[in-house]
Amino acid sequence: MPRKSQGWITFQASEEERKILDGYCQRTQRSKTDILRELVRSLEQPDAATGPSEMPTPFKDEREEQEFLAVQRDFAISARNLLRGKITAIAIDGVNAELTLAIAPGVELVAIITVASVERMKLAVGKEVYAVVKSNSVMIAAIAP
Template identity: 85%
Template sequence: MPRKSQGWITFQASEDERKILDDYCQRTQRSKTDILRELVRSLEQRQSDTAVPESPAPFASDREAQEFLQVQRDFAISARNLLRGKIAAIAIDGVNAELTLAVAPGVELVAIITVSSVERMRLAVGKEVYAVVKSNSVMIAAIAP
């Protein structure tokens, strides 16, 4: 049986609350533990009101969550991995631009796109965008035992 002295926290949640958490975990491909830990860590930041978030809040309201789902439908793409983030940096090198997106607190994604796409889409640091990831294979590497 989990004990408070071991760091375990247990609580009851309504069926609606569990569904919200399950849906959010499914959408973000993250565990309940990760989501709840992030929520607890964010409480201190919310109190101070001085911290500037590195990335957009997961979803501040039900409306934002619905807009995210609408964006997925509007894109009409086969990729299932759609990550919302803010542009943290743009580095231009010739015809290509390297965009760094803050997709979660402490998590960045780097994408290489053309400079003409940056200009056409009017991309700038701080703008909220979506990264669309489509891959036929994902490989995992580890140091050999």
């Protein structure tokens, strides 16, 4: 099967652009694929009915980027998948809370955490957060034919 039909994107970058990307990847300890995926997800997707997307951009300013890099350095997170999103819903059920995050236009991620964590981190609808995904396997299920 050709790579293009599998979702591969290939492009040519100048030496300077490659150095910039390589340097950023080293500073953030993230792969080129992770960086480029986040960039693509951050692109504004205007909707005819609602206008420009309300999705978060990668960084509002240099201070925010430096804060993000400091968090990565301070916590030394081993997970390679760090997804920025905005909390769109919090459903509390006993000791657990189900958080729904908008991570890209039309893409949501749901996480289950404790209510204590919601309170400790002062999480609320509209707050920008990061989902840290660490998984050594992904399983797919389908209804048997």
